[in-house]
Amino acid sequence: MPASMPLTRAAPPSGPPARHCASVSAASAGLEALLRQFPLQRHGLRRKQYLFRAGQPCRALFLVHAGCFKTCVLSEDGREKITGFHLRGDLLGADSLDLPVHACDAIALDVSDAWELPVWMLQGQLAGVLHQVTLTLAADLRRDWQWMLALGTLGAEQRVALFLLDLAARLQARGFSPRQMLLRMTRAELGNFLSLQLETVTRALGRLSASGLIRVNGREIRINDAEGLRRLLER
């Protein structure tokens, strides 16, 4: 196996920062720029550590500064659903802005760093930040809709292909390579997010690999033919 790759690690991007597409990034980028001048508390986390838990009082939002997080909701009877994977620039915790407690868990999938943004700060002079938060909420909502659409209309192989394309685009927007990536999540977590069993994820990756569109080596994935992946999603 090759030496460690940066990707979602703390190492700064080599290329220029986000430039195009994702409105999520656009809003979040604005957020990060706005906050850079304020002295915020930083939270360094290791794998599997919780940034916050559902039910805990939510006194702050968190901006992912490095690493990778998953957020997941839990039903009373123990069913769990991962609602998203989050990279640098993503905002966590805004979903429970109208609640006294967090509505989901946020768990580091890797060595990660998050900036704490106390809610009382949003009330005061940082109303601009609150507005930014509103915009990221809207963008998050639309992103969820896109995944709902995908999960409701695409087969297993297509879902996995879409996930890889989406992740590649997000990595590229952060200055990383859009072709070579190292997944931070297990097959089970990926399956949970895509509403598939982990075995199905494995098989889908296997088939994509067999058709030459990607190369798979455990969690290390190389996209050989992004256009081919996109073509899989049509119709």
Add this chain to the structure above:
Amino acid sequence: MPASMPLTRAAPPSGPPARHCASVSAASAGLEALLRQFPLQRHGLRRKQYLFRAGQPCRALFLVHAGCFKTCVLSEDGREKITGFHLRGDLLGADSLDLPVHACDAIALDVSDAWELPVWMLQGQLAGVLHQVTLTLAADLRRDWQWMLALGTLGAEQRVALFLLDLAARLQARGFSPRQMLLRMTRAELGNFLSLQLETVTRALGRLSASGLIRVNGREIRINDAEGLRRLLER
């Protein structure tokens, strides 16, 4: 078929307005109260009419005042997904607050009435309203997560049961009967929302009906045993 029932129709609720649960309603109720004093333009719509379309410039948000709407997103290759059904008090259009154009279609499923809330109003003295909008966005996001969880972990019968329970609760929160309801959407629309085929919806309703938990007569549904429906969802 019996005479027309009120339910989501324009007729005012007989009982008291929303009182308990749904945080969505809580936030929206606040919104409606806030706006009642302002002279807003009203839009009366008939079945299948568009309140707004994806791609249209979004100059305003809309508060559902009467009737029932569906919102749906569309992929380039024609796949469609209904993201929600909306009753009185629900806010439409906030999802594209950070965009110049709407991101979804909003279509009346029934004779409906919506209040137009121009975005420029939100900038000025109505900052309080904007804050309310933020809160409803957060609540919407969580609601989406709940449905993602449901669609990813529940079978067809369970999804339909959950939908009926959810709709019943929302109707009750608006002063209507939580036992007797008239669906405003087709089996196909329901199936689309629940990520099922329309035939599957029909069969699921049939099975729930056969087990005595509900009574089905076309779009007219009576919940005989809400607790039994809830029991279906456990585990």
Add this chain to the structure above:
DNA sequence: CGGTGGTTTGAATCCGTTCAAGAACCGTGG
């Protein structure tokens, strides 16, 4: 009336799940 859109029902098929087993990988401690 015929036509249209919506619903129901049946039968065959298919895709993803489930269950089971084994392989590969990882961090840890002897």
Add this chain to the structure above:
DNA sequence: CCACGGTTCTTGAACGGATTCAAACCACCG
């Protein structure tokens, strides 16, 4: 360094629930 236990990943085979395709039915409306 290697042995170890636990986690993660892969692969196979059988199963099952939802889909697909087809047909008939119904209510409503022009």
